[in-house]
Amino acid sequence: MTDSAAEPAPRLPDELRPWIAETGTGTGTGTGTEDADPPKVFVRLPDSATKLLVRTEGTGRPALLVSGPRVRATYHRGKPSVSCTEFRLPPGTVRAVLGVPAVELVGRVVPLGALPGRTARQLAYELGRLDHEGAVARLADLLPDRLPTPAGGTRHALLRAAVTALSVRSDRIPGQVGDVARELAVSERQLRNLFSDGVGLSPKHYARIDRVRAVLAHADELRWADLAVVTGYYDQSHMTSDFRALMGVPPRSYFTGRLPAPGSCQAIDSP
Missing domain, CATH: 1.10.10.60 (Homeodomain-like)
Structure with missing residues (x-):
């Protein structure tokens, strides 16, 4: 996800609202300044959230990734062929959704299926080869039935x-x-x-x-x-x-x- 290239977020299904704090979409071509010369620069802002990402390069198959908290901003050259949809997990839900404590993900971008334990691998399997819209719909089916309510405890x-x-x-x-x-x-x-x-x-x-x-x-x-x-x-x-x-x-x-x-x-x- 490129913070400086954010686009209108897709509608969040009601079933996902207890689990997903925010969704967003974007391309890899954000700019730090309006008149920057190519290659343009996009900024990844510091971010306390752990996110599920559906990332696609060109016409390729989407990749399912987990992005941990980012403690400092980073600045990058844009990639026009990259698009991404992110699902921001609310505080306290990372272990339930991904099977690991949030501290293990700080500063990292990890394939969802590569995380240890059954929870993340099963989620990666369920999402499989779906596109962005399919992943959102499938998450709406999966999370309410398989995970405890975030309000409890x-x-x-x-x-x-x-x-x-x-x-x-x-x-x-x-x-x-x-x-x-x-x-x-x-x-x-x-x-x-x-x-x-x-x-x-x-x-x-x-x-x-x-x-x-x-x-x-x-x-x-x-x-x-x-x-x-x-x-x-x-x-x-x-x-x-x-x-x-x-x-x-x-x-x-x-x-x-x-x-x-x-x-x-x-x-x-x-x-």
């Missing part, structure tokens, strides 16, 4: 509450990790363990990614100093430092198209 409820508390929202400033742990009556160590299994990242790194993505989404709406406040930073300097660490360049450079040199696309690895 104390650990899952705690994780979802913590994710909500640490995330940027329009009606409040996100909480600090220590404060959130106290509100949920768990230790910070317990909170880290919950995030490791269900998200793959520490609570602190999850919050950093969420804040930076909020800056990316709302940079044209507020002044830098005001944006820093509403996204939970101490000040504008703190925001700039975090943005540079995750995006590779400070905010002004990014939004004026002064991006890092693009590299080759991440290779697909195996466990």
Whole structure:
């Protein structure tokens, strides 16, 4: 999936809503700037989500992949012949859907059928050689019957509450990790363990990614100093430092198209 080349998402079947946080489609030809010369550059943003991908090159058969959380942005040369549909798994559902804890997938792109255990291999078999639309329809048939409801369980409820508390929202400033742990009556160590299994990242790194993505989404709406406040930073300097660490360049450079040199696309690895 190429964040900067996103297209309107396909309709999400009602049966998938408890499991799939968001769908999206895109091609491999996003641009970092509107007037960039070929080859164009697309950006993979930092992302706390684990995703199922249906990826097709040219007229070839779709490949079923799993993309783990991405802790920093990467910049790549576009591939016009690549298209991709992604299914973003909500926090706490990765082990149930794929049979592995989310922490094992951080920074990786893995063939679905190559993951250890029966759960992922069976899902890969069921999806088989379906195209994008077929994969969505088949997931709608499979997941509700074979997996427990994501609303059940104390650990899952705690994780979802913590994710909500640490995330940027329009009606409040996100909480600090220590404060959130106290509100949920768990230790910070317990909170880290919950995030490791269900998200793959520490609570602190999850919050950093969420804040930076909020800056990316709302940079044209507020002044830098005001944006820093509403996204939970101490000040504008703190925001700039975090943005540079995750995006590779400070905010002004990014939004004026002064991006890092693009590299080759991440290779697909195996466990």
